[in-house]
Amino acid sequence: MKKIGFTTTIPVEIVLSAGHVPVDLNNIFVAGSDPSALIEEAHTDGLPRNCCSWIKGLYTVGAKLKAVDEIIAVSNGDCSNTHALTELFGEAGIPVHTFSYPYNEPYPSKALKTQMELLAGKLGTTLKAASQYCEKTDKIRDKLKMLDRLTYEGEVSGFENHLWLVSSSDFNGDAGKFLKDVDDVIAKASLREKNDKSIRLGYIGVPPIIPAIYDFIESKNCKVVFNEVQRQFSIPSENADYVERYIEYTYPYGVMGRINDIAERIRERRIDGIIHYVQSFCFRQIQDTLIKKYLPVPVLTIEGDMPGNLDGRTKIRIDSFIEMLESKKKK
Amino acid sequence: MNTTKQVGIDLGSRFVKMALFGGETTQFLRYDTVDFYKRYIIRRPDGISIDTERLGIPEDCAVTATGYGRNLMSFGNASVISEIKAHFRGALRASGKTDFILVDIGGQDSKVIWARDGYIEDFVMNDKCAASTGRFAENASSALGFTLEELGNMKENPADLSTTCAVFCESEIISLMASGTEPERIGAGINMSIAKRLAPLVKSYSAPYIFASGGAAENEAMLWFLSRLVDKEIHPVPEPQFNGALGCLNL
Structure with missing residues (x-):
């Protein structure tokens, strides 16, 4: 049994059916006791200051701390920084498998199926075995859907929603315990009174490097009822075909697919405004233009760079945004 | 006699700006932000606040604050609004x-x-x-x-x-x-x-x-x-x- 790390969400059942432990390197980095120190270590090794902090965190976790035995690097469907990261992992002596989501392929399902088969082969399993493993993980995914519903109905906080959905990329390394933990959260939340704060916000974009943003937002007269990418990480598609689920997964593909998903959730969850989190130096910052153009509600773009506390500049923006939404609602 | 009825304070990153409304006229005061915090902050065991007495703000006067230091205004008559709202209202009124x-x-x-x-x-x-x-x-x-x-x-x-x-x-x-x-x-x-x-x-x-x-x-x-x-x-x-x-x- 090996610890198999990955740079972003991959079809995790492939790792699980091969009998290995899945480890999302992002979660190890940001949930560690001192993520900033990991970034500083990357700087010491010469990684540039003006490059995404997530990449630097992943570098230290993978190449320096050697937290995992092997790494699956997603070379297409995330950012091209991963290409350089793959080279640095290789240089550090970590075996790296690349995995590529299709980009503008004429037959995306076929291309993705080939990638999944190749990955399964490298890890010593088959796509069929991975697909059959869904019987176990679907139980968790169903619970996560329930937790997500309780979020927009008012019992689960935006932070809890973020935490459990984002952790579902690797089920915290233990799918059995994860199922039990999510069950407990749902049981406790079901007993709570519904939160009826008037402003309903959606959070979109990559998960924040500053999770304190949730506490700040929810200390105001508002509630986060949707976490876009975290929800996608939980693979909400119920397609009977295992490969198709990862075609319907929006994160690794074009922004228009994401926008359609977000717009649907805005309607479903009666969202008043969107907070679009972008990571400094990330290509997704560019997509903000299309997001603002096509979403039917106001969008506030927040930029995060280093982990740590929420800074005054960001607080001032969020405060103003919420106040604007409140007065629009009263209008 | 201090006739100030209302005070608006914009606690910005470079300057703290105050508008003191006396009923008919408005007086403007500006402080360097760092000097302001050095001179007018009171540190108490339960937190910090602004020394309104030293600033010459009467006790019964309504104070509304905005800007980076807005949350220092946590005393009786004070309220807080966002910078966007404050600037919008300023321009709405002036224009x-x-x-x-x-x-x-x-x-x-x-x-x-x-x-x-x-x-x-x-x-x-x-x-x-x-x-x-x-x-x-x-x-x-x-x-x-x-x-x-x-x-x-x-x-x-x-x-x-x-x-x-x-x-x-x-x-x-x-x-x-x-x-x-x-x-x-x-x-x-x-x-x-x-x-x-x-x-x-x-x-x-x-x-x-x-x-x-x-x-x-x-x-x-x-x-x-x-x-x-x-x-x-x-x-x-x-x-x-x-x-x-x-x-x-x-x-």
Whole structure:
């Protein structure tokens, strides 16, 4: 049994059916006791200051701390920084498998199926075995859907929603315990009174490097009822075909697919405004233009760079945004 | 006798601005932010607050605060509003218009507010970069040895500044001077580069009027460049620096 790390969400059942432990390197980095120190270590090794902090965190976790035995690097469907990261992992002596989501392929399902088969082969399993493993993980995914519903109905906080959905990329390394933990959260939340704060916000974009943003937002007269990418990480598609689920997964593909998903959730969850989190130096910052153009509600773009506390500049923006939404609602 | 009935305080990153409304007239006061915090903060075991007595704010006076230090205003008669709302209200009141764009260029933040039918429709603020803010103008003018007033008149033949960074710009200024470029041309280049940074934010919206507030709205040359870039006249509000403090008042 090996610890198999990955740079972003991959079809995790492939790792699980091969009998290995899945480890999302992002979660190890940001949930560690001192993520900033990991970034500083990357700087010491010469990684540039003006490059995404997530990449630097992943570098230290993978190449320096050697937290995992092997790494699956997603070379297409995330950012091209991963290409350089793959080279640095290789240089550090970590075996790296690349995995590529299709980009503008004429037959995306076929291309993705080939990638999944190749990955399964490298890890010593088959796509069929991975697909059959869904019987176990679907139980968790169903619970996560329930937790997500309780979020927009008012019992689960935006932070809890973020935490459990984002952790579902690797089920915290233990799918059995994860199922039990999510069950407990749902049981406790079901007993709570519904939160009826008037402003309903959606959070979109990559998960924040500053999770304190949730506490700040929810200390105001508002509630986060949707976490876009975290929800996608939980693979909400119920397609009977295992490969198709990862075609319907929006994160690794074009922004228009994401926008359609977000717009649907805005309607479903009666969202008043969107907070679009972008990571400094990330290509997704560019997509903000299309997001603002096509979403039917106001969008506030927040930029995060280093982990740590929420800074005054960001607080001032969020405060103003919420106040604007409140007065629009009263209008 | 102190006749102040209401106080609006804008606790900005560079200056703390106060508008003291006495019933008929409004008095304006401005403090350097760092000096203000050194002199007027009271530290208590349960937290910090502002020494209103020392500031001459009567006890029964309504105080509304905005800006970075707004949450220091946690005493009895004080309330807090966001900067966007404060600046919007300031411009709404000063202009009497309900549909406009307001460009506020503060010490470290610049913001563009779109007002429609007397409400804030949307707003956008600068990203994590100080190159479109008052602080940039301040640093650049001091590197050039000009006052901000002098800088505000420079618009002829602007030198091209290639850097995107307010910090690195200083070394670019020095190298331009070393290569013989007239300081006035560099000054004009600074004004143009601020305007270039702001133009895309202003262009995100459309409204019949564009107003400007904040310290940098007193920089005529920068507004001249900006109005050329957005192809529309830009009117500074009557008290650009105190627009946020005035917007805090409930008149």
